[in-house]
Amino acid sequence: xxxxxxxxxxxxxxxxxxxxxxxxxxxxxxxxxxxxxxxxxxxxxxxxxxxxxxxxxxxxxxxxxxxxxxxxxxxxxxxxxxxxxxxxxxxxxxxxxxx
Amino acid sequence: xxxxxxxxxxxxxxxxxxxxxxxxxxxxxxxxxxxxxxxxxxxxxxxxxxxxxxxxxxxxxxxxxxxxxxxxxxxxxxxxxxxxxxxxxxxxxxxxxxxxxxxxxxxxxxxxxxxxxxxxxxxxxxxxxxxxxxxxxxxxxxxxxxxxxxxxxxxxxxxxxxxxxxxxxxxxxxxxxxxxxxxxxxxxxxxxxxxxxxxxxxxxxxxxxxxxxxxxxxxxxxxxxxxxxxxxxxxxxxxxxxxxxxxxxxxxxxxxxxxxxxxxxxxxxxxxxxxxx
Numbered sequence: 354x355x356x357x358x359x360x361x362x363x364x365x366x367x368x369x370x371x372x373x374x375x376x377x378x379x380x381x382x383x384x385x386x387x388x389x390x391x392x393x394x395x396x397x398x399x400x401x402x403x404x405x406x407x408x409x410x411x412x413x414x415x416x417x418x419x420x421x422x423x424x425x426x427x428x429x430x431x432x433x434x435x436x437x438x439x440x441x442x443x444x445x446x447x448x449x450x451x452x
Numbered sequence: 453x454x455x456x457x458x459x460x461x462x463x464x465x466x467x468x469x470x471x472x473x474x475x476x477x478x479x480x481x482x483x484x485x486x487x488x489x490x491x492x493x494x495x496x497x498x499x500x501x502x503x504x505x506x507x508x509x510x511x512x513x514x515x516x517x518x519x520x521x522x523x524x525x526x527x528x529x530x531x532x533x534x535x536x537x538x539x540x541x542x543x544x545x546x547x548x549x550x551x552x553x554x555x556x557x558x559x560x561x562x563x564x565x566x567x568x569x570x571x572x573x574x575x576x577x578x579x580x581x582x583x584x585x586x587x588x589x590x591x592x593x594x595x596x597x598x599x600x601x602x603x604x605x606x607x608x609x610x611x612x613x614x615x616x617x618x619x620x621x622x623x624x625x626x627x628x629x630x631x632x633x634x635x636x637x638x639x640x641x642x643x644x645x646x647x648x649x650x651x652x653x654x655x656x657x658x659x660x661x662x663x664x665x666x667x668x669x670x671x672x673x674x675x676x677x678x679x680x681x682x683x684x685x686x687x688x689x690x691x692x693x694x695x696x697x698x699x700x701x702x703x704x705x706x707x708x709x710x711x712x713x714x715x716x717x718x719x720x721x722x723x724x725x726x727x728x729x
Contacts (some may be wrong), residue, residue: 354468354476357583359513362480364575366487366506372568373491376561381542382496385503388534389487392510395526399519403466406589408596411519412608418522418529419620423627425534429541430634436545445556 359400366393466590479509518597
């Protein structure tokens with residue numbers, strides 16, 4: 354077994370996350386699928402850091418985590434404000450930017 | 453410590469030890485199952501919990517792969533903070549709004565599945581083909597791979613990636629402000645109405661009647677809430693009694709004899725009576 358298996362796993366997780374973004378209609382679940390894709394990329398970054406023998410990949414994964422945390426906070430706030438005005442969390446119902 | 457064992461078990465830092473292979477083959481399917489469960493669970497809370505499982509196994513992968521700091525950050529930040537934030541918002545917003553089964557675009561799900569399969573095949577084939585001949589170097593176990601991981605990361609972040617780190621701080625502040633602005637929108641529906649606004653709304657006819665409801669009648673013989681008030685013309689004011697009281701069936705108490713006073717003394721009286729007999 355080589356670390357390449359981690360990359361294969363991360364590719365599968367990324368594909369599953371992409372399918373989830375396309376298939377699911379609940380905005381929060383779509384958001385969780387995006388989180389899964391970010392995590393898959395993090396796994397591949399950590400694996401690349403190991404293969405390469407350098408810490409840069411881990412630093413990149415660290416930054417991805419920070420950006421993901423900020424993105425989650427803002428995204429969930431947007432979902433909540435849309436829910437306040439439209440009383441729905443489904444992405445099919447939010448087809449207008451206003452009202 | 454587990455980390456010690458892991459570090460000792462792999463003298464060649466690039467090679468995959470047996471223990472790591474066992475960890476991978478146990479947690480890899482679990483993480484895949486968690487991801488699939490997240491996508492295909494109807495209930496949003498179930499998908500959130502499945503995602504927690506996936507993230508947890510990913511954290512263990514990080515720890516195993518000579519990134520212990522990232523592993524613990526993954527557990528604390530992702531499974532601890534972010535997923536709990538997700539669950540909070542789910543409980544507030546989308547718990548009962550289960551996913552609609554209706555396809556808005558016809559054939560979209562099938563197309564998405566085909567796309568996902570194609571993407572997976574492409575990525576796996578590319579990774580598998582391009583990385584077969586790569587020999588992993590690995591991080592040295594006495595250096596950045598294990599004991600010097602945090603110091604190594606810190607040195608990188610504060611020297612090579614300093615500008616990105618500063619940008620990150622700006623991003624975090626902006627995100628916190630944005631979340632406050634977006635989520636703390638005290639809308640018009642929540643604003644408290646003042647006295648004048650209430651009076652004007654009453655006179656405009658937004659309420660059923662202008663004045664408050666009349667209270668119940670107060671008489672010499674009774675002042676209970678079940679006694680209606682009397683209007684100036686002698687008729688009964690129907691609004692002075694609550695609708696619940698009006699609807700409650702009234703049982704007339706018959707003029708029956710009350711309980712026998714001697715029964716209250718219990719058996720003691722009877723005993724003495726029997727003894728005397």
